[in-house]
Amino acid sequence: MNPFHRLSCDFDVLTPLFLGGASQTAELRAPSIKGVMRFWYRALDPEFAKHEPILFGNGGNDARQSLLRLRCRPGERIQEHMRWRDARADQFDEGSGRQTRNGLTYLGFPFSMRGNEERTALRPGARFSLDVSWHRPAPEDRQPLRVALASVWALGHFGSLGMRARRGFGAVTLTGWRLLAGDGQTVADGDLEALPLLHRTAGAAEWAAGARRGIDVVRGWFGQFTAGGAGKARSRHPHFGPQADFVLGADKARRDDWRGAVLSLGRALQDARQRTPPDYGEVKNHVLFEVREGGLRIQRAPARATFGLPLTFRYGSVPRGKSVTFAPVDEERHGSLLLLRPVLVGDSLSSLFLRLDGDVPGIDTPVGLRGSGRSLAPAAQNAMDEFIRKQKGKAAP
Secondary structure, three states, rough: OEEEEEEEEEEOOOEEEOOEEEOOEOOHHHHHHHHHHHHHHHOOOOOHHHHHHHHEEEOOHHOEEOOOOEEEEEOOOOEEEHHHHHOHHHOOOOOHHHHOOEEEEEEHHHHOOOOOOEEEEEEEEEEEEEEEEEEEOOOOOHHHHHHHHHHHHHHHHOOEEOOOOOOOEEEEEEEEEEEEOOOOOOOOOOOOHHHHOOOOOHHHHHHHHHOOOOOOOHHHHHHOOOOOOOOOOOOOOOOHHHHOEEEEEEEEEEEEEEEEHHHHHHHHHHHHHOOOHHHHHHHHHHHHOOOOOOOOOOOOOHHHHHEEEEEEEOOOOOOOOOOOOEOOOOOEEEOOOOEEEEEEEEEEEEEEEOEEEEEOOOOOEEEEEEEOOOOOOOOOOOHHHHHHHHHHHHOOO
């Protein structure tokens, strides 16, 4: 018997997927997808450090080849590409001047920056398949299969690919999968059948219940994270620990209305972050202090830092004031624990807000003004968790 097994997975693209190489031309890239699968595996297995080098490979002095091998197979509409200007995002502007609100441009702002104008994306509606294969281990060792299932399932329900993957773009949905033996014959498997595919659920409540059921299945395989993570090796990485939570928003869009879906996500975040008290006033006071127009030197991280770092403030109302950037003291960035994306629920796109567990930017790790070399006191408020609470309140029946 052929010693290889293959997990064949089908995906639909829900929002523009900006994934490509140096040419900026949209393409499916197996190494990039493997990196995202690695992210979700780390988020799901408290003991990932023991298995990750074998399953996903590693570099350095202990370099080894990945046991899991990936191959992308293009499907319908995969050759249909778009650029950011094709979205015609400006048509959704509300207000004018500094009061302009547009959730689509708020989340997609990097695509309009110099150097990205010609970058292309896979259009929503494109389809592709992903084959994950591995050399069949001993019958009692189900780790490769379970890691492949868990990481692909999480990608297809919580994750996205490419640029701005945490902010609504590159959302993909898992529409089908099957386990094949080396001779191409379908293999029945209880672990595969235990994880639900949720794209055909009847509503948000059914989707959410199915997602929680799937997470519980994976926890049954790998174990649960304890409060505070699983030691120093895991403390920074986002994961499904006790603080992880998610909510499906009340807003819905048609399946073919990706603009409306991302617009709703972006507007929710934009409204939460614009002039959040009291950090807007505290940072402005610091800018005034720097130009010697009164004010006070800032002493603590702003609440908005909890959404992710670096974070830059600009104040046009202070003519001589310079922009102020808050960043981790010892690193360039601290990625957000908050992930936003649309999910497919029947024939509609619903807003998913996912808060992963992990070190909260601005609270659990040192943060300061970029270039100052000085740490500030932790933020007094967790604006990210307050945002999740508000979304839950809006979604409540």
